[in-house]
Amino acid sequence: MDRKAWIAIILSVIGLGTWQWFYVKNYSLTPEQKAAAAEAAQAESATVAAASPQAPPTATSPETTASASGTATTTPTRSEIPVMTARRESLSNQNAEYVFSNDLGGIEQATLLLHFGEHKNAVFINDSSALPIGAIGEKPESPWGGFTMVADAGKGEVVFSRTDEDGLETIKRFYISSGDDKADLYRLRLELAFRNTGRGQVSRQGYFVSTGGAAPIHPKDLPMYTKFDWMHGDGDFEKIDVNWFNASSVPLLGIPIREARALYDEQKPDVAWAGVASQYFCTIVTTERTKGRSTWASRFDASRADGAKVQGIQGGLGMPEFTLAPGEELKESFLIYIGPKELQRLEKLGAGQDEVMSFGMFGIVSKFLLWAMNRLQGVLHSYALAIIVLTLLIKSALWPIQNKATNQMRKMSLLSPKMTEVREKYKDDPQKMNTKMMELYKDYGVNPLSGCLPMLIQIPIFFGFYTMLGSAIELRNSHFLWITDLSQPDTIWHIPGINFPVNLLPILMAGTMIWQMAISPKSGDAMQQRLFYFMPVIFLVFCYNYASGLALYWTTQNIFSIVQLYLTRNKPLPTLEKKATPAVKKGAPPAKKKKKRPGQ
Secondary structure, rough: OOOHHHHHEEEEEHHHHHHHHHHHHOOOOOOHHHHHHHHHHHHHHHHHHOOOOOOOOOOOOOEEEEEOOOOOEEOOOOOOOOOOOEEEEEEEOOOEEEEEEEOOEEEEEEEEEEEEHHHEEEEOOOOOOOOEEEEEEOOOOOOOOOOOOEOOOOEEEEEEEEEOOOEEEEEEEEEEOOOOOHHOOOOEEEEEEEEOOOOOOOOEEEEEEEEEEEEEOOOOOOHHEEEEEEOOOEEEEEEEEEEHHHEEEOOOOOOEEOOOOOEEEEEEEEEEEEEEEEEEEEEEEEEEOOOOOEEEEEEEEEEEOOOEEEEEEEEEEEEEOOOEOOOOOOEEEEEEEEEOOOOOHHHOOOHHHHHHHHHHHHHHHHHHHHHHHHHHHHHHOOOHHHHHHHHHHHHHHHHHHHHHHHHHHHHHHHHHHHHHHHHOOOOOHHHHHHHHHHHHHHHHOOOOOHHHHHHHHHHHHHHHHHOOOOOOOOOOOOOEEEOOOOOOOOOOEEEOOEEEEHHHHHHHHHHHHHHHHHHHOOOHHHHHHHHHHHHHHHHHHOOOOOHHHHHHHHHHHHHHHHHHHHHHOOOOOOOOOOOOOOOOOOOOOOOOOOOOOOOO
């Protein structure tokens, strides 16, 4: 390898080390922290086990915590209304089991039966949130409690009811989906009825319906995937992640920009739905009759299955105020989705709920790649093989463009001596040098940017894979060779002492990129060469702690390109001929200038 290749390797190592230091510092727990978290989880479990399961819950007040700025903030917690007896009922279908609780009248926890978390543990949704899914109230910090509960497993129905002192009766009916329609098995319907049983008029200044909460499930889940999403108006999508509540300051300087925030509260008309999401799972509450008018979200402390402490996000969908005369009734209904972030399931919800996938500006590319990958997996029965075959199909389609680019790069290599002469001759006049260089390219029919074209085409595909693999659940728990989960980094070892993970596939990816550049025809443009030698650093940093499926795609396309270069490099060198300029015939009269007409 030449000197530039070694520089690229050194820069790759430096970039990887810097990113890993930042990642471990901000997103990972040290072994001591993990041990402390495990001990805290065991102590908490022992405390819960010692408590009587039938003991009546005591009234609680909004929990007060101190923000990073030292200001006391209020976090939404359980209702202040005491409950006579704590009861729980479980209903299930083929896909999920739901635990209903009568204290706040909602879904306290959902277990997804077809998915597994870390160490083959079940995936629990909303197990750490302060609010059940479907809880209601006028304010986030004081949801309504005191519900009675009647469950009918045969009908798949749970009914909650309570009556306030002013005569307002609230009835909530949850229906779980069952039967052979697998598309509906992650859906529930909530029918809500308010009836005035008193003699006077009753009114409420609006109410919210809780989305429950979401928290990271896998140790490698990044905070940016723990989100609160909602849509209003004509398809206006809004989102925040769990870091939105943090205090912020100017990087490096540490100058404060804003204090920590306890509550996200937005007032917007025509809110269609709101939901919370982790990296691969989500809960979405969609209005079916009256549109919402606001949303709110807050952060809470949660625990993963391994005992590690993480931060989750919970929220609610705000509904309009109402006034009821004696005997009058108001009915609303909501569709609740609790399940995996599968694009086809979310699209069938019909109100833009697939936006929780957060595919971004490359959404069209991501959706096509996901569709193609699923189709190939149906034939090959392996997502890894589907990624490899899809990569080969993409590279085959780009073969003519790559061949043309390679031919142009070989021409550039032949033109290099002439380019060097121009640089030496006009080194003191950069503007003149650039003009002469462009004339040189034009005279010999060489496009200096042609070598970048295949890479530019690949960039949208790369980021399409990047955003798609960040949310699509298909690769989760998929195996391939030494890779145990294509949705996670393929860590094969940790360096003792510094706990640095060795992820083999991204290293192979960077190595194949350097190999590809080493055998590619060298362009005479020094700036372009330096840009190419930075690419392994950029891609290594992008992919090192990301889904190994992304590194598998890019490694496969690198190997394909290397084979293509070896097949084309033995072809005869292209001829470098100066383009002929049109000759003027001798004796021919010069062309007459056309007189301009008045007004032209």
